[in-house]
Amino acid sequence: MKRAIIDIGTNSVRLLVAERPDGGEWKTVTKKVNSTRLGEGMANNKALSLAAKERTLVAVKTFADEARSAGISDLTAYGTAIFRDSPEGPEFAKAISETIKAPMHILTGKEEAFYSYIGAAGTSGALTAVVDIGGGSTEICMGFGTDIGFRISFPLGCVRCTGQFDVVGARGIGELKKHCFELFPQADEVASVKRWIFVGGTATSIAAMLQKLDVYDASRVQGFVLKPEEVSDLLKQLFSMSYEERCHIPGLRPERADIIVAGVAILDALMEYFAIPEATVSDRDLQEGLLDADLVKPE
Incomplete structure (x- = not known):
């Protein structure tokens, strides 16, 4: 099939x-x-x-x-x-x-959150939160196996926030993170989760950049562990660089060079707000979850 x-x-x-x-x-x-x-x-x-x-x-x-x-x-x-x-x-x-x-x-925001979770977490036997940072929205879905306990979609994305905030300086980054902190309390229900998985182009790009991958390798991105201090350091590095300099970073596709700062800022804010000590990156995401959309449906 x-x-x-x-x-x-x-x-x-x-x-x-x-x-x-x-x-x-x-x-x-x-x-x-x-x-x-x-x-x-x-x-x-x-x-x-x-x-x-x-x-x-x-x-x-x-x-x-x-x-x-x-x-x-x-x-x-x-x-x-x-x-x-x-x-x-x-x-x-x-x-x-x-x-x-x-x-x-x-897809509705909650459907997007659900299928991103299914694609990344599958039927995991541990309480898991899957975060999908996209171009126009960010979804968080918490579940145990296929039993979903909470899911939400925020109007936060790397394209949307690049247009809303001046992300080439510390002040703009601070305003974007403050905006994130004002929205994230709506998801306080997931604060106790220990297992976090990040999916989407922002997360996979971070994993590729931290490993300096000249050629994207899904096998090296899948399961890569992110530490909050690494994300914060990368964010500082990125917004201090020019667009042209970002275009030449190993692991970052040039077409993402103008929007990556906003995406990393959202992820950085999320790790800070929920005090996440580490998270894994998944190359499997929404698309993989949608493969079984005819059989597995959100309640």
Whole structure:
């Protein structure tokens, strides 16, 4: 059995192709990403720009064509924060569905949190909190196995907050973290969790940068342990660098150089607020959770 998932987010379009033998588990065949920045300018204007929509449609169609050329007919597209926030979201989702001739679903914030948790934590036998820092939103989901106890979505993301705050100096970083601290009390229920997993492009980029990976290696990112002092030091390093200097950091894709500071600041604030002594990074995330969306559904 083969299945393709196209995840359309505020910052990027991602393709996951996976296969599962009878009675077995899903195995990744292909993972690809295209940073189309659909949510550009989203902090100031909720309208989707024509250029961003065109870039995204091209990327989605390219991924859909690639999946079908590999013989995959089971294809579903999903939209996240930008589709929830923009009044044009439902209309654009319909245009995507018509273009790729496949279903296109807009996930609620709580659905996004749930499937990110399932993708990263699976059926873990320990109380776990999974954090997904995306382009337009940040989700926290706490559970034990597939029994979900709490989930929430915050309007915090690396694209959104780059537009809202001046993240090239200490003052702007301080204002962004203060904003995070004002929102995080809504998730105080997860404060006692000992096992934390971070997913999404910000987290995987941090793991890649700390390991100075010239070429992204999912096997080295998966399970990488983050310490709060490492994240704080990296944040100070990043906002003291120019955009051009960030473009040449090993482990950071150049197309993330303008938004990575905001993402790291959000993660840094979260580790500080919840006093997290360490957390692991997962290359498995929302997409992997969505592979079984027809069978496993949030309550």
